[in-house]
Amino acid sequence: MIHRTLTAAIGFSAIAVAAHAQTSMPFALDWRFEGPSAPYFVAIDQGYFAEAGLEVEISAGEGSLDAIPKVATGAYPVGFADINSLIRFLDQNPDAPVIGAMVVYDRPPFAIVGRRSLGVEEPSDLEGRTLGAPPPDGAFAQWPIFVDVTGIDESQVTIEPVGFPTREPSLAEGTVDAVTGFSFTSFLSTLRLGVDEDDISVMLMADYGVDLYGNVVIVNTDFAEENPDAVSAFLEAVAKGWVDTIADPEAAIESLASRNPAMDAGLELRRLQLAMQDTVLTDWVMENGMGMIDPDRFDNALEQIRLTYEYQNEPDASLYFTDAFLPEGGFPID
Numbered sequence: 001m002i003h004r005t006l007t008a009a010i011g012f013s014a015i016a017v018a019a020h021a022q023t024s025m026p027f028a029l030d031w032r033f034e035g036p037s038a039p040y041f042v043a044i045d046q047g048y049f050a051e052a053g054l055e056v057e058i059s060a061g062e063g064s065l066d067a068i069p070k071v072a073t074g075a076y077p078v079g080f081a082d083i084n085s086l087i088r089f090l091d092q093n094p095d096a097p098v099i100g101a102m103v104v105y106d107r108p109p110f111a112i113v114g115r116r117s118l119g120v121e122e123p124s125d126l127e128g129r130t131l132g133a134p135p136p137d138g139a140f141a142q143w144p145i146f147v148d149v150t151g152i153d154e155s156q157v158t159i160e161p162v163g164f165p166t167r168e169p170s171l172a173e174g175t176v177d178a179v180t181g182f183s184f185t186s187f188l189s190t191l192r193l194g195v196d197e198d199d200i201s202v203m204l205m206a207d208y209g210v211d212l213y214g215n216v217v218i219v220n221t222d223f224a225e226e227n228p229d230a231v232s233a234f235l236e237a238v239a240k241g242w243v244d245t246i247a248d249p250e251a252a253i254e255s256l257a258s259r260n261p262a263m264d265a266g267l268e269l270r271r272l273q274l275a276m277q278d279t280v281l282t283d284w285v286m287e288n289g290m291g292m293i294d295p296d297r298f299d300n301a302l303e304q305i306r307l308t309y310e311y312q313n314e315p316d317a318s319l320y321f322t323d324a325f326l327p328e329g330g331f332p333i334d
Contacts, residue, residue: 023230025054028070028079030061033260035272038252043241045255052233072098077223083216087320097221100321102235102291105214105279107206110139113186114178114201121201127156132176134164140180144307149209184274211301214279232325239331289330
């Protein structure tokens with residue numbers, strides 16, 4: 001197991017400077033080059049990785065279940081993935097050499113997106129109405145937790161299976177009253193279909209007592225044991241990219257646009273801003289810094305996961321996340 005003592009004896013800045021020259025660290029994203037991925041390109045363009053002696057190439061992905069095996073097999077030393085998917089993966093593959101090393105999404109974007117004109121604004125409004133949900137949707141997977149923490153009567157909610165391509169169109173057409181999805185994705189998709197912004201309600205599950213964390217930087221533990229300084233330097237560069245992005249999201253989108261010239265820059269700027277609002281810039285992060293977890297909250301999250309997943313092994317927080325490569329107190333973001 002990787003312990004904090006790897007970094008406790010020396011200052012974080014010294015670690016970044018000491019990172020091995022030109023260490024190759026390809027980075028596997030969980031998704032396409034969209035707004036929320038801009039900070040990593042900012043870190044490249046501002047030279048933060050290069051200054052730390054790191055050679056970083058960023059690859060798009062097809063979801064967390066794509067990114068996690070890439071890192072676990074060693075194909076990539078670092079990646080970006082939903083920690084809840086990582087917990088399930090490690091429960092089923094306890095010897096896999098992968099672990100979370102830095103929280104980026106302090107809250108997950110799991111949400112219920114409804115329409116006020118259809119009577120949906122609060123969780124209790126779902127009773128007597130129809131909820132559209134793609135069966136494999138990551139947000140819908142948390143529905144039992146949401147039901148538990150809000151106390152809504154699940155028997156009074158009609159669940160309508162919908163496909164991903166038809167989810168937001170169904171909401172726009174009014175054939176369902178609300179849908180499960182990522183807050184910034186389903187909101188923007190509904191908006192683009194002509195629904196008035198004031199008519200769209202977004203219930204972020206985290207606002208109602210779902211204690212799960214969201215996406216984290218994951219690391220191959222074999223690589224980390226051999227290259228602890230490089231991992232710490234990588235995380236510091238990521239944090240710098242986020243600090244710059246928070247200060248100037250428009251400039252961050254310019255970095256992204258050079259890698260995805262066909263994108264709608266205005267749309268991706270809004271997606272980035274919503275992602276920061278919903279998942280990154282939480283009160284806890286503003287007070288405690290980026291990257292860390294609250295142990296008590298994480299323990300409760302592991303218990304909430306029991307409502308959606310039957311553990312094969314007793315959950316152990318230390319198997320899923322380490323702060324060994326983070327500075328004491330996390331990264332300040334102001």
